Amino acid sequence: MAKRVAVVTGANRGIGKEIARELGADGVRVIVASRDPQSGASTVESLRGAGAEAEFFSLDVTRDEDVSRLAKHIGDTYGAADILINNAGVMLDASGTSLFDIEQRVFRDTFEVNFYGPLRLAQALTPAMRARNYGRIVNLASGLGQLADMGAGTPAYRISKTALNALTSILAAELAGTDVLVNSMCPGWVRTDMGGANATRSVEQGADTAVWLATLPTGGPTGGFFRDRKPIPW
Numbered sequence: 733m734a735k736r737v738a739v740v741t742g743a744n745r746g747i748g749k750e751i752a753r754e755l756g757a758d759g760v761r762v763i764v765a766s767r768d769p770q771s772g773a774s775t776v777e778s779l780r781g782a783g784a785e786a787e788f789f790s791l792d793v794t795r796d797e798d799v800s801r802l803a804k805h806i807g808d809t810y811g812a813a814d815i816l817i818n819n820a821g822v823m824l825d826a827s828g829t830s831l832f833d834i835e836q837r838v839f840r841d842t843f844e845v846n847f848y849g850p851l852r853l854a855q856a857l858t859p860a861m862r863a864r865n866y867g868r869i870v871n872l873a874s875g876l877g878q879l880a881d882m883g884a885g886t887p888a889y890r891i892s893k894t895a896l897n898a899l900t901s902i903l904a905a906e907l908a909g910t911d912v913l914v915n916s917m918c919p920g921w922v923r924t925d926m927g928g929a930n931a932t933r934s935v936e937q938g939a940d941t942a943v944w945l946a947t948l949p950t951g952g953p954t955g956g957f958f959r960d961r962k963p964i965p966w
Contacts, residue, residue, distance in 0.1 A: 735759075735761070736759075736760045736761065736814040736815060737760070737761045737763065737806070737810045737812075737813050737814050737815070738752075738755050738760045738761065738762050738763065738813070738814065738815035738816075738817065738946065739763045739765055739789075739802070739806070739813050739815065739816050739817065739853070739857065740752045740755070740762060740763070740764060740765060740817040740819055741765045741766070741791065741793055741817065741818055741819050741820035741849070741853070742765075742766055742819045742820030742821065743762070743764040743765060743766055743772070743775060743817075743819065744764060744766035744768050744771035744772040744774070744775050745766075745771060745775075745924070745925065746922070746924035746925060746926070746935060747819060747872065747919055747922055747924060747935055747938045747939050747942070748766075748817070748819035748820070749775050749935075750935040750936060750938070750939040751817055751819060751939045751942050751943055751946075752764055752775065752779060752786070753778075753779060753782070753784075754939060754943045755815070755943060755946060755947075756779045756782065756783075756784025756785070756786055757782065757783075757784060758943075758947065760784075760785075760814075760815065761785040761786070761787075761810075762779060762784060762785070762786045762787075763786075763787055763788075763789050763802075763806070763813075764776050764779070764786055764787065764788050764789070765788075765789045765790075765791035765802065765820075766788075766790075766791060766820070767790070767791065767792045769788065769790055772788040772789075772790070773788050775788075776788045789802055789805065793820050793845060793848075793849030793850075793852065793853065794844040794845055794848065794849060796852060799852045799853055799856050800856065802853075802856070802857075803856040803857055803860075806857065806860075807860060811860065811864070812857070812860030812861055812863070812864050812867075813857050813860070813861065813867070814861070814866060814867060814868065815867070815868045815869075815870075815946045815947075816853060816854070816857055816858075816861075816867070816868070816869045816870070817870045817872070817942060817946060818849065818850035818853060818854075818869070818870065818871045818872060818896075819872045819942070820845060820849060821845060821846050821872060821926075822841070822842060822845045822846060822889075823842075823886065823889045823926055824838050824841055824842050824888060824889070825838050825842070825886050825887065825888045825889055826886070827885060827886055828885045828886070829885060829886055829887065829888075830884070830885070830887075831884070831887040834887060834888060838888045839887075839888045839891070839892075842888040842889060842892045843888075843892050843895070845892075846889070846892035846893065846895075846896060847892050847895045847896055847899065850871055850896060850899060851899060854869065854899070854903055858903070858907070858912065861912045862907060862910055862912055865910055865911050865912070866911050866912065867907075867910075867911070867912035867913070868912075868913050868945065868946045868947070868948060869900075869903065869912070869913070869914040869915070870915055870916075870917060870942050870945045870946050871896050871897075871899065871900050871914075871915070871916045871917070872916075872917060872919060872942060873893045873896050873897050873900070873916040873917065873918055873957065874889070874890075874893040874918055874919075875918045875920070875959070875964070876889060876890045876893060877889075877890050877891070877892070877893025877894040877895075877896065877897060878894075878918075878957075878964070878965060878966060879894060879965075879966055880965035880966060881965070882894075896916065897916050897957060897966055900914055900915060900916040900955065900957070901955050901966075904954045904955030905955065907954070908954075911950050912954075913945075913948055913952055913953070913954040914954055914955060915945045915953060915954060915955070915956050915957070915958060916956070916957045916958070917941040917942050917945060917957070917958045917959065918941075918957070918958070918959040918964065919933070919937075919938035919939070919941070919942070919959075920932070920933045920937065920938060920959060920960075921933055922934070922935055922937070922938035923935065924938075940960070940961070941958050941959060941960060941961050944961050945958065
């Protein structure tokens, strides 16, 4: 994967930071994209200290102008991104929150990050991938968004991840016949700021499938939903 360029959103901490670390160790140039310049710069410093090529880019995925600046920077500097990891996400409705108790504002704010953010980035970065006939797009979804096992509680987060899976499937279909592969993955319940200290999985376990999908060979799967490198129901 030498000289590939990866954009990892929310790479300043948690699963995104581990994805960036593992891709950097594989020889990928990593663009650490996040809203927090201090922690983003710290992540870049740690990546470079380990021998990786990395840079920070200030990015709020809810802002069209930020995404446009990123696309221009990548086009001017690298021509195209090879890998896009849509990791940035929020859970604004507490676990167990009922659909009947949540304000519609929470849905809108959740969708801005969890769905519209990946949509903006896909629309901005995928055309150059398609033009070069190479790209790997990985969307970090969640088992909480599976229609096959949908339950009550945390409705804004659940539905945003269901929508993200739909985006994955549609984008993969749009790119059928090219070497731009698009997949979703569920990291599981991971010990991060979002997952909490009682979560059952490490960040390394949470990041593994994303890194695998980001480095798939030509002819690899596309339009799928994975956990632990295995397909799971939508």
